[in-house]
Structures are given as structure tokens and as C-alpha cells.
């Protein structure tokens with residue numbers, strides 16, 4: 001029938017709704033034209049359309065093209081084939097991040113519960129333990145890495161392997177202890193052979209990271225490596241182009257620096273990272289370990 005939503009799209013919509021529901025996101029339809037959800041192409045940011053002269057700030061992602069739990073299939077099927085046009089809102093449609101804003105009373109515990117024994121992406125097949133995050137839930141400083149390695153997968157804690165030991169040294173050199181900061185990753189399950197997480201894995205898992213950041217609301221976020229920086233900034237630019245610069249992420253100051261694993265392979269870059277961390281220390285009013293007033 002003309003205008004009817006095809007069955008495969010209904011299924012896709014139901015699946016996607018279930019996914020967002022699992023994340024605790026339930027506010028999508030307010031003041032929106034349902035037709036537009038099925039017609040709009042998501043805008044894809046490519047390296048070409050980034051003006052290198054402009055400062056990078058966090059950019060709102062667009063809504064998914066189609067919405068989607070099998071339990072909601074009925075509701076989606078019940079959408080009439082002819083949807084009366086609703087007035088478009090004056091303001092832009094709510095994004096995923098606006099939606100996460102609306103999770104009133106969200107907590108790290110709720111986020112962990114929503115994550116559950118996750119099987120949303122293929123990374124679950126090889127993992128032993130989900131590595132959610134660790135540290136002070138009220139930290140002023142959050143470190144975001146890429147994804148767990150073998151040691152993290154075994155222990156369920158972020159940055160406890162070789163790279164983690166280096167990160168711990170860096171934190172202590174800043175005059176802090178691990179328990180003072182919060183440490184987490186873009187993906188919560190170990191990618192096989194420690195490969196870089198793939199786009200679908202990042203887009204499936206990163207909403208949990210975004211909720212963690214929303215709840216903690218740190219003064220400073222340090223992105224360890226390109227995956228964390230690109231995920232939070234929604235950019236394809238190489239990290240060396242903006243490493244060491246203060247950027248904005250939803251009201252937190254964001255500093256991207258090299259990943260400790262990179263430093264293990266390239267110890268000469270440690271000086272650059274230390275300079276970046278000194279900028280962080282200045283903002284947080286910290287003194288380097290061993291330096292007195």
C-alpha cells in the first residue's frame with residue numbers, strides 16, 4: 001500500500017527503539033514529524049568538510065535514520081500509513097545527546113545496569129569481563145581510553161596492564177592518585193588481538209560513555225589517543241592536529257593527548273604528553289608530585 005512503512009523498516013525501527021530503551025533513552029518523538037525520521041539521511045562528517053582553520057568543538061550527532069525491541073514491534077506496526085503532518089519545531093530536533101540530558105537522576109550505577117551483560121555488538125563474543133570504568137564518580141578529571149586490553153579483560157578494570165602502569169605514573173606525577181580521577185574507555189569490551197574498535201562497535205558502545213561523562217560532569221576530560229578524541233569530538237582529523245589544545249566537550253574542557261601504549265612504543269613523545277598534562281594541572285590547580293609551594 002502506498003505510504004505504508006515497509007516491514008523490514010518496521011523491524012529496524014523496533015530494534016533501534018529497543019536499543020535506545022536499553023540505554024534509558026525514551027524521549028524521541030516530542031514535537032517531531034515522524035515522516036522526517038524515515039526520510040532524513042544522517043549527515044556524515046568527513047575529513048574533507050572540516051575546515052582546518054576552525055577550532056574543534058563537540059558537534060551534535062544527527063538522529064538515526066530509522067527508529068527501532070521486538071516487544072515494540074506492535075507499536076511501530078500500529079503507526080498509520082498516512083501520518084498527519086505535525087508542525088516542525090522551531091528549534092532543531094532533539095539529538096541523542098539531548099535525550100541523554102533528559103535522563104533525570106541518571107547515575108553510574110544505572111548506566112552499568114543498563115549496559116547489563118551486553119551482547120549489543122560483536123565484541124561481546126570474545127570478552128571475559130566488561131570493563132565499565134573505575135575511580136571517583138565525582139572526579140574533576142576523567143581519562144578516556146580506547147578499549148580494554150588483555151589485562152583489563154581479565155581483571156574488569158581499565159588501564160591495569162603495561163599502558164595502565166604508565167598512566168598511573170602519569171596521574172601520580174600530576175600530584176593525584178588513581179582514586180582521585182575516573183578512568184574509562186570508548187568501548188567496554190576488549191577488541192580481539194587488541195585491534196582498534198570498529199565504527200559499529202564505537203557507535204553501539206559510546207552512548208554509555210557519553211552518559212558516564214554526563215553524570216560525572218568533570219571539569220577536564222583527557223582523551224588518551226585518537227579513538228577517544230575522535231569519538232567525543234566527532235572528527236576525522238588526525239590527533240596530531242589538535243593534540244595539546246584546549247577544546248570543548250559539552251561544557252567540560254577537553255584535552256587530547258597520545259595514548260600511553262603509543263608512549264611505550266615512542267618514549268620520545270613523553271615530553272609532549274607531559275606538556276599537555278601540565279596544562280591540565282594548571283586548570284585544576286595541581287602541583288607536580290614532589291614540588292612544594
Ligand code: URA
Nearest residue numbers: 145146147148158159
Ligand atoms: N588501553 C586502553 O585504551 N584502555 C585500557 O583500559 C587499557 C589499555
